[in-house]
Ligand code: HEC
């Protein structure tokens with residue numbers, strides 16, 4: 001078990017390092033490779049995504065994707081591949097949520113892709129941490145993990161700023177603390193079962209540590 005956890009952490013660190021290297025090199029030559037990659041799959045229709053979002057999703061996630069309700073996640077600026085995967089998993093039931101399951105039931109895969117890419121293109125709003133003492137504890141775990149319980153550093157997969165690492169590791173910075181705490185508790189207690197890494201990461205966290213991490217993440221930028 002210990003070895004497995006260590007392996008998972010080191011693999012993810014290698015993955016994230018490799019990915020950041022690619023990203024560091026990217027800006028100079030984004031245009032051409034991005035265009036040819038996009039040509040393989042039909043381009044998402046952002047206008048159609050915006051219209052669907054305004055009609056069906058804005059009531060809970062806000063018109064610009066920056067939900068103002070702490071239980072509902074901000075979607076603006078999240079990686080599109082991650083959003084699309086979550087929508088597909090709500091639809092298949094792999095990520096079980098009665099509210100979101102109902103929301104995506106009538107959407108086609110193209111609808112979900114259009115919405116995901118539209119939401120990802122919206123400007124994310126920063127958030128704020130609330131409790132200075134909790135934030136300190138959250139920061140320590142986020143950056144360094146908890147060695148004697150094999151809790152890995154969150155920064156290894158979600159990046160030190162919480163920006164995440166496209167396309168696999170979601171952005172966390174500025175996310176509502178209430179939503180983050182619910183997700184971490186869900187991964188730990190088995191109500192969110194769509195990701196084995198996160199189930200393992202949260203297995204040994206107690207409620208206070210989850211609260212601390214959620215508060216820290218909310219203020220990350
Ligand atoms: C009635 C309120 C409500 C509506 C309407 C709604 N959502 Fe949600 N959404 C939620 C809640 C609550 C969650 C958190 C679910 C959970 O805890 O797993 C969520 C989660 C999500 C997530 C997961 C985000 C993440 O960071 O993992 C996505 C993506 C999403 N919603 C997209 C949509 C889209 C697209 C629509 C419109 C088709 C929509 N939502 C409509 C309440 C709503």
Ligand code: HEC
Nearest residue numbers: 012152153154157168169170180183194195197198201213
């Ligand atoms: C081994 C890599 C890895 C590590 C380490 C890791 N995560 Fe994650 N995390 C992921 C992946 C992958 C997902 C996406 C899960 C999915 O696809 O549903 C995720 C999802 C999440 C989510 C859900 C985001 C959302 O919008 O619903 C939260 C919250 C989260 N991680 C917090 C943390 C925290 C806090 C830590 C440190 C205690 C941590 N993660 C460590 C890989 C990791």
